[in-house]
Amino acid sequence: SQKIEQNSEALNIQEGKTATLTCNYTNYSPAYLQWYRQDPGRGPVFLLLIRENEKEKRKERLKVTFDTTLKQSLFHITASQPADSATYLCALDRGFQKLVFGTGTRLLVSP
């Protein structure tokens, strides 16, 4: 069956450290994968998109990698801040922008 998995346990890190979140998928062949940030009671906000022919994408303190062999994407936040605390969702394309979302991983950055 098709699955997209993110660690359901919250990730707790200290301010200034690098947070790494994982997204694994099975039985999909996405043309691209996206990461979103969601704060409690709010809609997701788009952060980054990485295509199947790209290995890495960066935006300010954010970095995403995409390994189509391992069927995995890693999302990194460097020099993390308490304001980065949120739930991070990965979403992959299954054609015609019909995104399928993971359940998200909650990140808690403590001062």
Place this chain on the structure above:
Amino acid sequence: DGGITQSPKYLFRKEGQNVTLSCEQNLNHDAMYWYRQDPGQGLRLIYYSQIVNDFQKGDIAEGYSVSREKKESFPLTVTSAQKNPTAFYLCASSIDLGTAEAFFGQGTRLTVV
């Protein structure tokens, strides 16, 4: 400010009543979507629309209906046939179906009692 607006933020309804959730965008996007979010589950696609007067069922369309009479508007009706309507509903839009980034509204939390 360009954006996508959902209203109301909170909605309470009695079981057996139909309810319509509003979604308006001024981004001039062709594609619009409705998702449902439940605790411990990813967003699930209810309906999507590529263009005015056209819409397609998503993964969990049963018990829901939509219309797309105007480019800016994509209302969702939760009917009494929906067995578990209590959820957080999210509307989104993108430039078109082939474009990646989705812009989401702030969501409507529907509680059916």
